[in-house]
Amino acid sequence: MSTNLLKLEIINDMSIKINWTFQNYFNIFFGRLFLSYPNIQENTEECWTNTILQMLDNYKEIDIINNTKELYLETDYYYSFPTIFLRFQNIKVLEIAGSRWFYLDCNQIPISVQHLILTQQTNLPQNIMIGAQSLINLQKIDLDITPFFGDGKMLYIEEIEEIEEIEEIEAIPDLGNLIEISLYFQGCGIDIEMIEYVNIYKDIIKNHKLFENIKYRISNIYIDNIEGFIVKLS
DSSP, X not given: OOOOOOOEEEOSSSEEXXXXXXXEEEETTTTEEEEESOOOGGGOXXXXXXXXXXXXXXXXXXXXXXXXXXXXXXXXXXXXXXXXXXXXXXXXXXXXXXXXOTTOOGGGSOTTOSEEEEOSBSSOOTTTXXXXXXXXXXXXXXXXXXXXXXXXXXXXXXXXXXXXXXXXXXXXXXXXXXXXXEEEXXXXXXOHHHHTTOSHXXXXXXXXXXXXXXXXXXXXXXXXXXXXXXXXXX
16 A cells, blocks of 8 residues: 655755645744645555654654644544554644544543644534543643534523533543633634623533533633633633
8 A cells, every 4th residue: 555755845944844735844943743634545544654654754854753842733534633643742732623523532632732722623522522631731722612512502691591411521621730721612603792791601611511520620711802712720
């Protein structure tokens, strides 16, 4: 079975371009590996592993596997986070985007991750937090609000009586280093003009199943830049 090799081209003394179907690069200065819709043949675990391993082997002098501090992966053609990235043991910031992460959960996330970003999603699973108790370095989580609060109707006063517990939701574990969770509501139908003048959404969020393990640590909830709710932990 053949795989598509990653070809890297020096752009300047800080960046290396990865010649794939879309713009992809490795930034030496920031240690950022940016992979947007990579052309992985067949999109199987075997193809992902072979392709990434060939990249690492072809550019040993760069030592991408150890120098990657930030990883951005965007694709609509794979449904779980490829296991090959568990070998990247120094990733601090991980951003996963796309529309078909049906089987994504925190068992697939490297333990080194401090900031997990899952905001450009359309099918983020409600049980995404499965396995998160092992992420002992996690400090910040950014999530799309829709999988947990629907289209935002749960935040309207007149519809509070319709709120129902969603059993599929996996609660965020009580991680000692976790200090902030952001819930992004851009594009989900929430009326920001209404929310800005009421405080009831704070109780709805605080008492939501997603936060049941860390409810006692919530010190503040507020709206930031009309993009999302910021939940601060003590």
